Amino acid sequence: MKKKINYLLENVKYPLLAIALAFLIGSIFVILTDNSPIVAYSALLDGSLGNIPKFGETLLKTTPLIMTGLAVAFAFRSGLFNIGGEGQYLVGAISTVTAAWVLQDLPGFILIPIILLAGAFGGAIWGGVPGFLKAKLGVHEVIVSIMLNYIALFLTNFLVRVTLNPSTLQGTEQKAYSVMIPEHARLLKFNEFMPVFGYSSLHVGILIAIACAVGIWFLLFKTTIGYEIRSVGHNPYASEYGGISISKNIILSMMISGGLAGLGGAMTIAGLTFKVDQSSGLPGYGFTGIAVALVGKNHPLGVLASALLFGIMSNGSRKMQFEGIPKEVVGIIQGIIIIFIAGEAMLKFMTTRKKKEEKGEVA
Amino acid sequence: MANVVEMKNITKVFPGVVANNNVNFALEKGEIHVLLGENGAGKTTLMNQLYGLYEPTSGEIYINGKLTKIKDPNVAISMGIGMVHQHFMLVEPFTVAENIVLGSEPSRSGGLKLDMDKAIKDVEEISAKYGLKVDPNVKVQDISVGMQQRVEILKALYRGADILILDEPTAVLTPQEIDELGKILRNLTGQGKSIILITHKLKEVMAMSDRVTVIRRGEKIETLKNENTNTDELAEIMVGRKVNLVVEKDDKVAGDVVMSVKDLQAVDNRGIPALKGVSFDVRAGEIFAVAGVDGNGQSELVEVITGLRKSTGGSITLLGKDITNRPTSDVIDAGVSHIPEDRHKRGLVLQHSLAENSVLGSHKKAPFSKSGVLDYPKIHEFCLGLIDEFDVRTPNEKVAAKSLSGGNQQKLIVARELSRNPELLIASQPTRGVDVGAIEFIHKRLVAERDKNKAVLLVSLELDEVMALADRIAVVYDGQIVGVVNGKDATEKELGIMMAGGSQKKQ
Ligand SMILES: Nc1ncnc2c1ncn2[C@@H]1O[C@H](COP(=O)(O)OP(=O)(O)O)[C@@H](O)[C@H]1O
Ligand SMILES: [Mg+2]
Numbered sequence: 001m002k003k004k005i006n007y008l009l010e011n012v013k014y015p016l017l018a019i020a021l022a023f024l025i026g027s028i029f030v031i032l033t034d035n036s037p038i039v040a041y042s043a044l045l046d047g048s049l050g051n052i053p054k055f056g057e058t059l060l061k062t063t064p065l066i067m068t069g070l071a072v073a074f075a076f077r078s079g080l081f082n083i084g085g086e087g088q089y090l091v092g093a094i095s096t097v098t099a100a101w102v103l104q105d106l107p108g109f110i111l112i113p114i115i116l117l118a119g120a121f122g123g124a125i126w127g128g129v130p131g132f133l134k135a136k137l138g139v140h141e142v143i144v145s146i147m148l149n150y151i152a153l154f155l156t157n158f159l160v161r162v163t164l165n166p167s168t169l170q171g172t173e174q175k176a177y178s179v180m181i182p183e184h185a186r187l188l189k190f191n192e193f194m195p196v197f198g199y200s201s202l203h204v205g206i207l208i209a210i211a212c213a214v215g216i217w218f219l220l221f222k223t224t225i226g227y228e229i230r231s232v233g234h235n236p237y238a239s240e241y242g243g244i245s246i247s248k249n250i251i252l253s254m255m256i257s258g259g260l261a262g263l264g265g266a267m268t269i270a271g272l273t274f275k276v277d278q279s280s281g282l283p284g285y286g287f288t289g290i291a292v293a294l295v296g297k298n299h300p301l302g303v304l305a306s307a308l309l310f311g312i313m314s315n316g317s318r319k320m321q322f323e324g325i326p327k328e329v330v331g332i333i334q335g336i337i338i339i340f341i342a343g344e345a346m347l348k349f350m351t352t353r354k355k356k357e358e359k360g361e362v363a
Numbered sequence: 364m365a366n367v368v369e370m371k372n373i374t375k376v377f378p379g380v381v382a383n384n385n386v387n388f389a390l391e392k393g394e395i396h397v398l399l400g401e402n403g404a405g406k407t408t409l410m411n412q413l414y415g416l417y418e419p420t421s422g423e424i425y426i427n428g429k430l431t432k433i434k435d436p437n438v439a440i441s442m443g444i445g446m447v448h449q450h451f452m453l454v455e456p457f458t459v460a461e462n463i464v465l466g467s468e469p470s471r472s473g474g475l476k477l478d479m480d481k482a483i484k485d486v487e488e489i490s491a492k493y494g495l496k497v498d499p500n501v502k503v504q505d506i507s508v509g510m511q512q513r514v515e516i517l518k519a520l521y522r523g524a525d526i527l528i529l530d531e532p533t534a535v536l537t538p539q540e541i542d543e544l545g546k547i548l549r550n551l552t553g554q555g556k557s558i559i560l561i562t563h564k565l566k567e568v569m570a571m572s573d574r575v576t577v578i579r580r581g582e583k584i585e586t587l588k589n590e591n592t593n594t595d596e597l598a599e600i601m602v603g604r605k606v607n608l609v610v611e612k613d614d615k616v617a618g619d620v621v622m623s624v625k626d627l628q629a630v631d632n633r634g635i636p637a638l639k640g641v642s643f644d645v646r647a648g649e650i651f652a653v654a655g656v657d658g659n660g661q662s663e664l665v666e667v668i669t670g671l672r673k674s675t676g677g678s679i680t681l682l683g684k685d686i687t688n689r690p691t692s693d694v695i696d697a698g699v700s701h702i703p704e705d706r707h708k709r710g711l712v713l714q715h716s717l718a719e720n721s722v723l724g725s726h727k728k729a730p731f732s733k734s735g736v737l738d739y740p741k742i743h744e745f746c747l748g749l750i751d752e753f754d755v756r757t758p759n760e761k762v763a764a765k766s767l768s769g770g771n772q773q774k775l776i777v778a779r780e781l782s783r784n785p786e787l788l789i790a791s792q793p794t795r796g797v798d799v800g801a802i803e804f805i806h807k808r809l810v811a812e813r814d815k816n817k818a819v820l821l822v823s824l825e826l827d828e829v830m831a832l833a834d835r836i837a838v839v840y841d842g843q844i845v846g847v848v849n850g851k852d853a854t855e856k857e858l859g860i861m862m863a864g865g866s867q868k869k870q
Binding site: 222223224225227228230231234235237238239240241242243244245 | 669670671690691692693694695701703708709710711712713714715719723724726727732735736737739
């Protein structure tokens with residue numbers, strides 16, 4: 001038990017240090033804008049954690065970040081860089097709306113799981129394509145998944161404007177968003193059964209996201225699938241030698257990764273927006289997911305914590321703005337955290353090297 | 364005699380390892396001085412410092428009596444030091460002459476144009492002078508490894524080397540080529556050159572050296588004169604205890620055919636044919652060895668049998684079942700275990716724990732997993748059993764495989780592969796880079812498999828190992844089996860001729 005705690009400390013030490021340092025450096029920028037860091041950071045905390053509805057809003061922002069963070073972390077475990085979370089998230093969202101429209105006559109308790117699965121499935125396909133191309137043709141997954149982000153964006157916009165537009169399906173005038181999913185296909189909101197959540201739109205998606213993190217942890221570290229995926233990520237040659245199919249695991253890992261991002265998109269639709277809006281740019285969750293995975297050290301439970309951190313910063317920054325502090329400061333802090341965490345490997349390398357050299361000299 | 368090189372109190376520390384600890388070494392003019400030590404003893408590291416590839420953590424180097432700081436190989440070359448590395452550093456598509464003059468090319472038109480005619484003339488001259496025959500006009504990729512080595516030596520001599528360092532030069536040569544190298548080196552010392560020869564093979568020390576310095580675990584143990592020592596003594600000094608250099612093995616009649624390979628063909632990574640119709644049988648209760656110089660198709664043969672490479676023709680049958688081009692998992696299930704030639708590349712997932720590594724290949728089977736869920740308590744228990752039985756030196760089964768020494772990593776792999784109780788054990792370079800203690804252990808285990816009436820296919824570049832262990836020896840050359848001889852009757856000379864492609868005896 002003590003060992004476990006030590007192990008945990010060893011692993012969270014650097015991220016915590018990085019976060020503390022980032023806030024410290026961030027305060028310089030706050031001072032440069034003639035504001036007090038104390039005011040700024042207490043606004044940040046108050047805005048995100050000040051009361052239960054505020055906390056609810058923070059968790060709401062955290063939910064999709066958990067999903068895209070898990071997606072990136074999972075792919076990374078098999079040695080793949082899934083930069084296509086954006087596209088997978090979008091395809092998940094549009095699949096959900098489509099499924100909800102087509103199957104709207106089903107009762108809620110069947111329809112909700114089905115539309116969420118449809119979203120996960122859409123994301124899985126979108127993630128599976130770069131996986132398949134990598135496994136079979138050796139095309140780099142980063143390039144394919146970036147391209148698929150834009151294809152997803154334009155495909156979504158096309159579907160929203162034409163096929164799924166209320167004007168097409170319900171005979172209304174042309175709208176800039178898709179049809180709404182029916183009432184009975186929507187996720188339960190916390191304030192419906194826990195009034196303390198007040199105005200917060202937090203929905204049960206957060207619980208599903210947490211369950212996903214735990215499930216992914218189990219899959220990675222307790223099952224043969226996870227064993228194979230981690231082996232392929234660390235040493236594909238040894239995996240091959242051990243009878244593990246590299247291509248199968250690359251495809252599988254990208255599909256699971258895409259499925260997670262897709263489910264993220266699905267839950268936003270089913271719990272919050274109920275429709276897909278036309279958009280000129282990518283939603284950003286997929287990219288932030290890369291940072292979330294990095295700070296969470298590609299560990300599913302680390303992703304939970306780091307997604308919360310990003311949720312806090314994103315929600316708290318609004319309150320900071322009310323206090324007259326530019327919200328870019330939050331962006332700066334986020335950037336610094338990422339740089340520090342990315343630099344951690346280097347830092348670690350240098351400190352252990354120094355220790356060893358010192359020992360070596362004595363010996 | 365004057366010392367041309369003196370290394371005093373050399374210490375070299377790498378992160379986590381003291382590769383050289385207070386080593387003293389001196390090279391006299393005109394001698395062949397062997398640096399002897401097991402793999403990992405620190406021989407290459409010591410010489411890399413003399414050649415300016417590493418800077419010593421502490422200590423001094425004197426060249427011709429003068430304290431010298433050799434901060435890079437250019438300094439070493441200007442001091443008349445040349446080094447032929449364990450892995451050759453030649454440009455394969457270039458000709459012999461181009462390779463030799465590379466970096467100090469004769470030029471025309473004010474340094475703009477390579478004077479190829481002069482280069483060829485220079486090379487012919489120098490090759491005649493030192494009796495190292497080469498054809499300056501052929502491409503390096505088309506000549507044998509022995510020839511490439513000559514090119515490396517000539518390259519050093521061309522740059523004016525008086526002190527020549529050869530790092531494990533015999534590892535890639537046939538016995539005959541080794542003899543020839545010996546003559547070349549004698550000829551060079553006759554012309555005033557001084558030579559440092561690195562090796563871990565005892566016989567060569569006796570055949571080639573004037574003096575020998577033994578290094579063990581980074582420390583210099585002794586410097587001996589050739590005439591005052593013998594292989595047994597050197598072995599003991601090198602390892603640090605009495606060693607049994609012979610493998611004990613009783614006579615045994617081989618049983619039925621376990622694996623039959625027929626007319627097997629395959630290409631290497633570049634798409635060039637590597638196996639050109641290989642056929643042989645391995646029987647129960649025998650160690651069947653494949654000997655040969657590195658790069659004659661051995662790696663491809665093992666990869667094709669184990670499903671890691673597709674064959675382009677021929678068949679492999681295991682106990683009557685066709686396993687040609689089956690996926691590796693099927694080959695494992697059919698009863699084949701495999702000790703791979705490169706334990707870091709293939710044998711282990713270095714970042715994973717010993718426990719996770721101990722079930723690589725059987726992770727999907729009971730009792731290690733059930734309906735896709737791994738039973739970690741069982742896996743740990745199993746790994747502890749292997750650690751105990753195979754004497755793997757480790758704090759526990761939870762540490763990452765990368766934290767073990769090479770010999771212990773190899774023992775873990777051997778343990779894992781034997782634990783599956785295979786019908787056929789393929790051991791590819793099973794003792795490469797492991798200490799003598801582990802070599803003895805692994806040899807005993809291979810013989811034990813044979814005595815349990817299992818089939819063993821041994822692929823090794825070490826002729827001594829092959830001759831000590833094998834019941835039958837097949838020699839490969841250029842992707843073909845040149846001949847098969849009985850282990851008991853085989854002589855080094857005969858095998859050597861076959862390794863060079865000559866088929867003295869076929870059956
Ligand atoms: N560049 C390096 N970085 C870290 N460790 C090294 C390096 N080169 C060699 N070593 C370590 O130093 C020791 C001696 O290695 P080496 O000189 O190659 O041995 P030898 O040539 O006698 O087989 C080994 O433990 C090896 O792992
Ligand atoms: Mg060496």
